[in-house]
Amino acid sequence: MxxxxxxxxxxxxxxxxxxxxxxxxxxxxxxxxxxxxxxxxxxxxxxxxxxxxxxxxxxxxxxxxxxxxxxxxxFTSSKQIGNFVAFDEVQQKWATLNSWSTFNYSDIVDFELLEDGESIATGGLGRALVGGALFGGVGAIVGGVTGKRKSKDVCSSLRLKVTINDMNNPVVYINFIETKTKKDGLTYKTIEGAAQECLSVFQLICDKQKDNKKETITPPITVADELLKFKGLLDLEAITQDEYDVKKKELLGL
Incomplete structure (x- = not known):
């Protein structure tokens, strides 16, 4: 059948x-x-x-x-750069817009601007921005990047490589240019400005994260600190002399 x-x-x-x-x-x-x-x-x-x-x-x-x-x-965008990336200052998150994904500010390790595979600017946590300068104001053009470039009339690829603290997904790319684009045209200049603004914002985020970590570092508690604490309790009669003597010997290893 x-x-x-x-x-x-x-x-x-x-x-x-x-x-x-x-x-x-x-x-x-x-x-x-x-x-x-x-x-x-x-x-x-x-x-x-x-x-x-x-x-x-x-x-x-x-x-x-x-x-x-x-x-x-x-996600509430407090700042958006073109159709490439957005930032949420309240939640301390950033998002890629060409393919939606969100990441924490605190997970950024470093970043690198690549043009046709060539590194033209770098920065990150504990590092200065090399190859560019921070934006001086809204719409300001960053200088210093072009000095590292080889002279080319066309750009085929411009993207920001962001290394994050995630073993499963350690690298995130923000793609600005993916097709051949003439450098003397308005499109390239506009996108280049957006890419460099991203550099500035990421560097500011990293610098702020570094400062926050410094503020949260608590100095280690020493034996002297502990002795002073228990001496204060003794003076307040919160503990007895015998209890203080036992704790003192314990802290001094006697």
Whole structure:
């Protein structure tokens, strides 16, 4: 007896159309479930997947998207630079805008501006901004970066590499230019200004984080400090002489 032809998608239980994908054991599902919803585009991966695996992947992606939406809803931009990056001063977070992701100010380690793969400016926690200068005011153009560049008429790539304190995702890229762009044009100059403003803001964040860490450093408690504390308790008659003598011997290792 010939095998009955499958007519219904096992994921959405809708009638199969000509837009379908074949899974493990020849089971067919609507193509949208693997191409769009599950983001599986490799034929080899699709053909080795089961219906349950596709359902699980769709659910994981759905949850991840919901989490991203919650982050976006809770993020209040106090400063935005073009369509590249935004900053939330209240929550001390920053976000990439070309592909939404948020990060903590405190996790920034260092950053580097790369033009066509060449490092033209660096900065970060405990480091000065090298290759550029902080913005003097709104709309001010940063100087000093161009001195390190090789003379080229066209830029094909301009991006900021940010190293963060995350073993699973240690590097974040903010892409400013991804196609060939003439340097003498308004587009390049505008984007370059945005990139350099990012440098300044990231350096200010790192400098502030460094200052905050200095303020929160508590000097170690010494034996003398402890003795003074218990002597004060003795003077206040909060402890007896015997109790003080025992504590004194303990602290001095006698």
């Amino acid at each position: 010939a095998k009955e032809k499958q007519k219904v998608c096992p994921i959405c239980e809708q009638k199969l159309t000509f837009l379908k994908s074949t899974l493990k054991d020849g089971i067919k599902v609507c193509a949208k479930h693997v191409v769009t919803e599950a983001n599986l585009v490799l034929t080899e991966t699709i053909e080795q997947s089961t219906v349950e695996e596709i359902k699980e992947r769709i659910q994981l992606i759905k949850v991840a998207r919901e989490d991203l939406q919650k982050e976006a809803d809770n």
